[in-house]
Amino acid sequence: MAEPKGGPLASRIDHLFKAVRPKGREYSYDEVARGCEALTSGTFSKTYVWQLRTGQRDNPTKRHLEALAAFFGVPVAYFFDDQVVDDVNSQLALAAALRDSDVRDIALRALHMDTATRQSLARIVHEISRMQQSRPDPADPDSGPDAQT
Template identity: 30%
Template sequence: MYLFETRVPPGRTRPWSPAEVSAAVRERGGQISAIYLQKLLTGERTDPTARYLRPLAEFFGVRLSWFYAEPDEELGAEESGQTVTLADVSALADPGVRQVVRSFVALSPPSRLAVQELIQAALRAEGKTAAGHNSLGD
C-alpha cells in the first residue's frame, strides 16, 4: 500500500487505485489485473513474481530491488533477497511503526535480541504470530 499512498498522481490528493495502476501497466505492455493488485494490497496474495514486480517498479518509479529487502542500516535487514510483501511495506507507512524501526536500529545487537524476545513473548501471550494472526488460525 505504501507506493499507492505515497506516489500520488500529480494534481490530486487521492492515491492510485488498483484499477488505475492495472490500466497504466497494461498501456505500457505489462500484464497485471486490478483484482490481483487488490489481493496483494490486502495480503491475500503474497510473493508476486518479477513478471508483476517489474512493471510495478517502472510505473511507480522505483528499482525492482525496492520490493526486496537488502542489507540496509536504516531498516536493519540481515539478509539480501528476503521478500517483502506490499502488506509489509504498508505497515511502514504508519509513523509509529517507522519510529519503532528507527529506535530499534539504534540499539546494539544484544539489545535488539532482547527486544525481539520481548515482542515474541508478548505475541505468545496474546495468542498471535508475528504476522498478527491468531495462533489458532483466525
C-alpha cells in the first residue's frame, strides 16, 4: 500500500474508507464520527476523523483507535502490524469482489463442483486473466501497437 503524506496511520485509515463500503459508497466523516462516538460514549468529531485520514493528526488515543477499528470491523492491530494489514486488506478485497454479482455467481457455482473441476476452472480463469493483462486496452490510446514509447 502506497504511503501518502500522512504516513502509515493516515494511509491505513484512508484505505479503510475506500475499502469498507457497505452502503456502496464511502462513509462520510460525519457517519464515522457519529459511529465512533456511539461505540465509545465519548467525543469524536468529523474534523478529527478527517485530520486522522489526511495525516493532519497522527497520534490518536487508544480509545479513538479502538473506536475506529470497531467501526470499520478490523482489529486494532490493523493500525500497527503490517502482517495484520496484509491479512485484513486481502479479506477486504475479497469482500469487495463478492459484492459484484457476476463474481458472486461464479463463486457460488464453483462451490458445487468437485475439486478437479474447480481446479480446471481456476486454471481457465487464470489464463484468461493473463491474456487480458497482456493485450492493449482499446480505451487507452497509449497502449496500442502504434503507441509511442
